[in-house]
Amino acid sequence: VRSELHFDAVVIGAGTAGLVAATRLAEGGARVCVLAKGVGSTHLAPGTIDVLGHAPARVDEPGRAVGELVAAHPDHPYALLGVDAVGEALAWLAERIAAGPLPGYRYVGSLERNHLLPTAVGAVRPSALVPETMAGGDLRSDDPVCIVGTRVLRDFHGALCAANLAKAGIAARSVEVAIEVDRADANAVGLARRFDDPAWRASFAAQLAPLLQGDERVGLPATLGSKDPHGAWADLEQRLGRRVFEIPTLPPSVPGMRLFEVLRSSLRGAGGRLILGAAVASADRADGRVAAVNAHAAGRDVRYVAPSFVLATGGFASGAIELGSDWIARDTVLGLPLRGAPAPGEQRFVREYLAEQPMARVGVAVDAQLRAEGAENVLVAGAALPGAVPWRELSGEGIAVASGFRAASTILSQATAGATA
Amino acid sequence: MTDVFSDLLVAEELRGSLDHCVKCTICETQCPVSNVTPLFLGPKYTGPQAERYRVADQPSVERSVDYCSGCGICTQVCPQGVKIAEINAQARNKLKRQKGVPLRDRIITRPTWLGRLGTPLAPLANLSLRLRPLRILGEKVLKVHRDAPAPAFAGRRFSRWAHKRTSPKTGRRVVYFHGCGTEYYEPWEGEKVVAILEHNGFEVEVPKQDCCGLPLQSSGLFDDARKVVLRLARALAPHVRDDDTIIVGNATSCTLMLKREAREILALADDPDLKLVSERTYDICELLLELHDRGELRTDFKPVEEHIAYHAPCQQQGHWIGKPALELFALIPGLQVTEMTARCCGIAGTYGLKAEKYDIAMDVGRELFSQVEASGAATVACDSETCRWQIAHGTKRPAAHPIDYLHRAYGLDG
Numbered sequence: 001v002r003s004e005l006h007f008d009a010v011v012i013g014a015g016t017a018g019l020v021a022a023t024r025l026a027e028g029g030a031r032v033c034v035l036a037k038g039v040g041s042t043h044l045a046p047g048t049i050d051v052l053g054h055a056p057a058r059v060d061e062p063g064r065a066v067g068e069l070v071a072a073h074p075d076h077p078y079a080l081l082g083v084d085a086v087g088e089a090l091a092w093l094a095e096r097i098a099a100g101p102l103p104g105y106r107y108v109g110s111l112e113r114n115h116l117l118p119t120a121v122g123a124v125r126p127s128a129l130v131p132e133t134m135a136g137g138d139l140r141s142d143d144p145v146c147i148v149g150t151r152v153l154r155d156f157h158g159a160l161c162a163a164n165l166a167k168a169g170i171a172a173r174s175v176e177v178a179i180e181v182d183r184a185d186a187n188a189v190g191l192a193r194r195f196d197d198p199a200w201r202a203s204f205a206a207q208l209a210p211l212l213q214g215d216e217r218v219g220l221p222a223t224l225g226s227k228d229p230h231g232a233w234a235d236l237e238q239r240l241g242r243r244v245f246e247i248p249t250l251p252p253s254v255p256g257m258r259l260f261e262v263l264r265s266s267l268r269g270a271g272g273r274l275i276l277g278a279a280v281a282s283a284d285r286a287d288g289r290v291a292a293v294n295a296h297a298a299g300r301d302v303r304y305v306a307p308s309f310v311l312a313t314g315g316f317a318s319g320a321i322e323l324g325s326d327w328i329a330r331d332t333v334l335g336l337p338l339r340g341a342p343a344p345g346e347q348r349f350v351r352e353y354l355a356e357q358p359m360a361r362v363g364v365a366v367d368a369q370l371r372a373e374g375a376e377n378v379l380v381a382g383a384a385l386p387g388a389v390p391w392r393e394l395s396g397e398g399i400a401v402a403s404g405f406r407a408a409s410t411i412l413s414q415a416t417a418g419a420t421a
Numbered sequence: 422m423t424d425v426f427s428d429l430l431v432a433e434e435l436r437g438s439l440d441h442c443v444k445c446t447i448c449e450t451q452c453p454v455s456n457v458t459p460l461f462l463g464p465k466y467t468g469p470q471a472e473r474y475r476v477a478d479q480p481s482v483e484r485s486v487d488y489c490s491g492c493g494i495c496t497q498v499c500p501q502g503v504k505i506a507e508i509n510a511q512a513r514n515k516l517k518r519q520k521g522v523p524l525r526d527r528i529i530t531r532p533t534w535l536g537r538l539g540t541p542l543a544p545l546a547n548l549s550l551r552l553r554p555l556r557i558l559g560e561k562v563l564k565v566h567r568d569a570p571a572p573a574f575a576g577r578r579f580s581r582w583a584h585k586r587t588s589p590k591t592g593r594r595v596v597y598f599h600g601c602g603t604e605y606y607e608p609w610e611g612e613k614v615v616a617i618l619e620h621n622g623f624e625v626e627v628p629k630q631d632c633c634g635l636p637l638q639s640s641g642l643f644d645d646a647r648k649v650v651l652r653l654a655r656a657l658a659p660h661v662r663d664d665d666t667i668i669v670g671n672a673t674s675c676t677l678m679l680k681r682e683a684r685e686i687l688a689l690a691d692d693p694d695l696k697l698v699s700e701r702t703y704d705i706c707e708l709l710l711e712l713h714d715r716g717e718l719r720t721d722f723k724p725v726e727e728h729i730a731y732h733a734p735c736q737q738q739g740h741w742i743g744k745p746a747l748e749l750f751a752l753i754p755g756l757q758v759t760e761m762t763a764r765c766c767g768i769a770g771t772y773g774l775k776a777e778k779y780d781i782a783m784d785v786g787r788e789l790f791s792q793v794e795a796s797g798a799a800t801v802a803c804d805s806e807t808c809r810w811q812i813a814h815g816t817k818r819p820a821a822h823p824i825d826y827l828h829r830a831y832g833l834d835g
Contacts, residue, residue, distance in 0.1 A: 003707075005714050033743070038500035043447045183459035189450045252450040261762075268760060273748070277497040277741035297741040299680030299699045318500060319441075 003302040007033045009411050010293060011310040012280050012333060013320075015040030016397055017382025018312030019263035020093065020404030025310075026270035028412040033304060034272065035295045037279035039260070041314060041383075041400075046119075046248030047222070047255025049093065049129035049401060051086060051111060052078075053394025062128045062398075063087065063111030075340070075361075075387040077399045080368055081406055086398055087111050089405035090129050100262035104230030108132050116140050118147075118219060118247055120156055122164025122172070125248075126394060131255050133233040136245035137219050144171035146216040147247070148208060150179045152186040155250040156221040175211040177204065191223035192254045195232045205239035212240065222246035222255050229258060278302070283334045289377045290334065308377050308411045311336070311364060312404060315383040321362060329362045331384070336372045339365035340386035360389045370407055379407035435508050435685070441501040442469035448495035448505055453735075453765035454488060457784040461488035464495035467512065468505040475512060480519055486512045488778070490769035490785070491639045492735035510638070510686045517641035525564045529771050530636035530645075536574070536605030543576030566779035570768070570814035572606045572806070579608035583627040588619060595623040596660045598679070598702070600672030601632050602806035610806075613828040614671050614705055620831055621712065621719050630656050634687075635678040639770050643687055650683045651692060658694035661701045668702045671822055673804040674736035674770065676704045681739070704737065706804065706823055710745035713752070722830035724755035729826070730798035732761040732789060732812065734805040735769070746804060746823035753830040759796040763789035766803075768811035783815065790815040802826060 007030075011022040014036035025032040051062040052069065059065040063083055070079040078086065090111065098106040107129050109115055114126035116139040124139060137145065145165065149158025158174035165172035181190070194200050212218065218236075224246055225232030237244045248255060267274060278295040284303075285291065292305040313320035313333045321338070323329045327348070329341050340361035342348045348359045363386025365373035370385070372378040381403040383396060390396030448464040449455065455463035462471075462485045471483035486509050495505035517526075528535070539546040549555045556567040579599055595618055603611040618625050634649035657668055657679075670676040679702045684690045703711075712718040733744045750758045766786045767773050773782025793801055793816045801820040803809045809820035828834055 003711060005711065036500075037502055039447050039451070039498045040500060043450060044445055183462075187446060187449060190456065193456070252446045257450060265762075273743050275741060275743035277739070278743075279502060295741075298677055298739060299702055302742065 003297065003300060005033070005302060005304055007031050007304065007306045008415065009308045009310065010035060010304045010306040011312060012036070012293065013040060013312035013314060013382070014274060014276065015312060015314060015318070015382060015400065016042055016045075016259070016263070017400035017404035018310065019260070019267060020089070020401050021310045021312060021381055021408045022272050022274075023096065023263055023267045023270060024092070024405055024408035025411060026267055026272035028408065030412065030415065032272045034267070034274045035278040035280055035293070035304065036274070036276055038276060041318070042256040042260035042263075043253055044251040045253060045256050045397065046125070047131060047253055047259050048117065048125070048127040048134065048248065049090060049107070049397040050125070050394040051090070051128040051398030053114065053126035054392060056392070058124075059126055060114055061112065062114050062126075066111070073387065077385045077388050077403060078395070080366070080370060081402045083111070085406055086402040089402040090398075092405060093401050094129060096266045097259070097262050101265045102227075102229060102258060102262065104234070105258065106132050106230070108135050118145070118161065118165055120161060120221070120247055120249055122161040122168070124168065128398065131246065131258075133224060133229055133246045134222070134248070134255070136217055136243040137247060139165075139170055142171070143243070144173075144214065144216050145219050146212055147172060147174040147219040149174055149176050150221075151176065152179050152181045153188065153191055153221055153223070153249070154185050155188075156247075161219070161247065175208070177208050177211070179204070187252060188221060188223045188249045188254050189226070189252050189257070191221070192226040195223055195225040196227045198235065201232060201235055202239065205236055209240055212242065215242070217243035217245065219245055219247050221249045222253070223249070226254060226257065280333050285375065288374060290375045293334070308379070308414070310379050310381055310404070310407045310411070311372065311384055312381040313384050315363065317383070320384055323359065329359070331364050334372075334375065334378065336378065337365045337374055338362050338386065339373075354392070356389060356392060361387055363387065369410055370403060379410055381407045435504045435511060436472060438502060438504045439469040439472055439508060442503045443501055444469075445500070447498055447500060451494050451498045451764065453492060453494065453767070453785045454490050454781060458488065458781045460781070461485050464489070464505045464509065468495070468508045469503055472508055472512065475515065481512060481515050483512070484516060487516055488781070489513065490765075490767075490772040490778075490782070492765050492769050493739045494735055494764055497738055497741070504685070507686050510641075513641040514643045522640075522642060523564060525775070526640045526642065528563065529565065529774055530640050530642060531632070532601035532605070532636060533632045536578075536601055539574040540576060540578055540605055543574040547573040560776050564776040565774050566776045569774040569779055570810040572810050575606055575608050577608055579604045579611040580627065580629070582608060582612065583615070588615070588623075588625040591622050591624045593623050594666050595625055596657060596666060596668040597625050597627050598630060598657060598668050598670040598676065599627065600670060600675040602672050607806060610671055610822050610824070613824050613833070614669075616833045617709070617824055617827055617831065618669070620833060621717070626660060628656055628660050633675040633678040634683065635674055636771050638678070638682065638686060639772070646683070647687050647689060650678065650687065650689070651695065653679070654692065654695040654698045657698050661697060666701070667708070668698060669705055669708050670702065671705045671804075671824060672806060673704050673734060673740070674807070676702050677736045677739050704740055704742070704745070704804070706745040706749055707740065707742050709827070710748050713749070719831070720752055722753045723832050725753050725826055725830050726755040727800070728757040728759070728796075728798045730759050730761055730793045730796045730801045731823070732763070732766065732793075732801060732803045732808065734803055734808040735765050737804045746802065749823065749827060750802075753826060756826060756830070758802075759798055761789055761792050761796075763792050765789070766808045766811045766815070768807050770807050773811060782811070786811060786815045793818065
């Protein structure tokens with residue numbers, strides 16, 4: 001007894017890179033299936049598409065800065081992708097979001113200029129493509145900001161955020177609104193469900209309005225609704241008569257969940273399958289190719305056979321890449337060769353935690369077309385790629401979107417070429 | 422097998438997974454119960470976090486885990502592979518041992534007893550289930566909510582029908598596990614499963630069988646659940662000792678119990694009969710889709726001009742096979758399907774029947790009910806019988822198993 005299913009392409013991983021690749025494949029007519037151990041990075045990331053934020057100085061023009069980065073780092077994922085491909089992928093994603101299941105919800109921005117968005121601790125995040133609901137917080141504008149905190153959301157301190165912004169020379173202050181919840185505290189998702197309710201929103205706005213001054217714009221934790229965030233945001237702007245913007249929170253990330261929902265819905269709409277819980281346990285490899293992967297299902301493994309695979313499993317954070325006690329890094333999913341690890345004897349880590357860690361550039365070795373070394377029908381996308389340090393560069397989502405898009409395009413053009421031949 | 426020592430071993434195996442928890446809170450975002458009630462603190466708090474304070478031989482300090490419905494979504498969405506739902510099931514069992522088991526939980530977790538009692542008295546039993554004063558009495562005495570969905574006894578048993586007939590000999594044998602829902606409440610579902618399998622060239626064998634023990638397990642009555650599931654494994658295993666005969670079932674939560682939950686939660690991973698049954702068991706839609714993938718499914722489908730809503734129940738999602746019913750529906754001309762994205766209907770087997778949990782279950786289901794209404798669909802397809810009863814209760818629309826539509830499309834409904 002052996003369970004076996006056939007697809008045109010199998011994508012491993014349900015983060016941004018995997019969902020972009022799968023959606024694009026499905027739209028291109030491929031029978032595609034996404035296999036994932038669980039929900040991916042979307043629910044943890046801020047939901048912005050950061051292309052390049054630091055290089056290492058703050059980046060204002062991401063398109064131009066990517067070009068410079070590519071020239072200096074030929075091993076960087078952007079060097080394989082090219083800046084035009086990044087722009088194309090971003091435009092595609094923005095269209096999917098605008099046409100998605102959340103009415104009116106859209107992303108704004110381009111590779112021309114980065115937005116400068118406040119983070120939850122009042123730092124500045126340069127980001128290329130951001131939810132419209134966040135764009136009002138752009139600190140390139142001099143308008144004063146008022147950050148609204150609430151005690152029940154313990155991961156978001158309005159006073160801390162405003163104080164740090166003020167230190168950076170931004171006119172910022174904070175106010176607090178009391179919210180009643182039926183438990184000790186609330187997380188961002190719980191709060192977002194409340195903002196879905198128009199009556200609740202109205203009473204929140206009524207409580208907040210008298211606390212605001214002058215021409216302040218209003219920064220709120222990114223919890224303005226899960227079902228109709230555009231409606232909730234526009235409603236608050238209208239009720240308060242001023243600009244309102246969301247500030248990404250610590251996980252769980254409501255804007256990230258919205259992005260997941262957009263991509264999931266686009267994938268399903270295009271006929272793709274998404275299987276959560278199906279952790280890939282092993283692969284059948286022969287002649288430099290992966291013939292099939294075996295994924296856990298209840299009772300037995302299921303063999304997924306396809307001519308092409310996309311490996312979008314992430315890096316160290318997701319557990320897809322692991323550093324053993326023998327100091328050897330491994331791809332825990334398909335066991336493919338890695339690149340970017342410091343050579344024996346070289347420094348692997350430096351003392352300062354968030355500094356440029358030499359080990360951080362490790363990823364699955366690929367050629368210029370993102371084909372994995374030793375498995376020519378496996379295309380690699382997202383944080384599994386070597387050569388980037390996304391949390392320092394603020395480049396993770398840009399790489400994920402552009403490489404997922406590219407991996408899918410490569411598979412689709414191969415299929416077309418094969419059909420023509 | 423059922424001693425305290427092996428309980429601890431399985432607990433250790435599950436507990437090992439909690440070290441992978443990075444506190445990312447993805448499970449908290451998806452938990453249908455903690456998102457509607459403060460009575461359940463949420464999968465991360467009661468699971469990976471509270472588990473660190475659960476010490477053998479000492480009372481459990483975290484009591485809200487009794488309000489976990491056991492839907493298993495947390496385990497499914499966890500990107501780190503933490504067995505959250507399974508850890509919480511263990512904790513619920515420990516709590517039950519500590520607090521004692523209400524009489525109610527000993528009764529409603531025994532579908533076989535209820536079925537055998539109710540079937541011969543069906544008209545009377547069904548009438549009493551609809552009599553308000555009796556339901557109020559039932560709520561007061563037994564703590565079964567007066568409004569909870571109560572299916573009607575069919576008055577006949579599926580197995581009686583099955584044992585009176587012989588499947589045409591084709592040499593391609595399949596063992597049918599029908600479960601208690603089909604046996605006592607919806608025997609027609611079993612008849613349709615048999616018809617579809619036979620239409621596709623299978624020789625259907627229906628061995629004498631009994632409950633899978635899932636209701637007992639989900640209510641924390643592990644010792645009884647073990648006895649019941651092993652009895653079923655002993656009944657099914659002799660029929661699949663060859664190399665390729667498989668077992669197929671239409672009760673998706675019961676097939677999941679056989680495939681995975683009994684082995685993982687009840688410390689029965691080593692039982693050879695259960696292991697064999699686990700590896701051979703298929704959900705009906707899973708089997709039909711695999712046949713289709715191999716080009717072996719008959720596709721002589723006639724149009725079914727209908728708009729339906731499809732809800733994949735939590736336990737079906739726990740098979741980790743996606744939503745095969747949707748792929749099968751796509752083969753039926755004319756059938757328009759709206760996929761529901763709400764995660765849970767709330768019932769979770771017997772959870773929503775319990776007086777103290779009924780309102781929570783209805784709150785959980787509300788999103789699904791409103792999605793069904795917004796879809797404009799006339800009927801709802803869903804793979805689990807208790808979910809169908811809850812959905813019918815919550816939406817006032819008929820709910821049917823996905824195979825009903827296949828049965829009609831094949832023209833097997835006469």
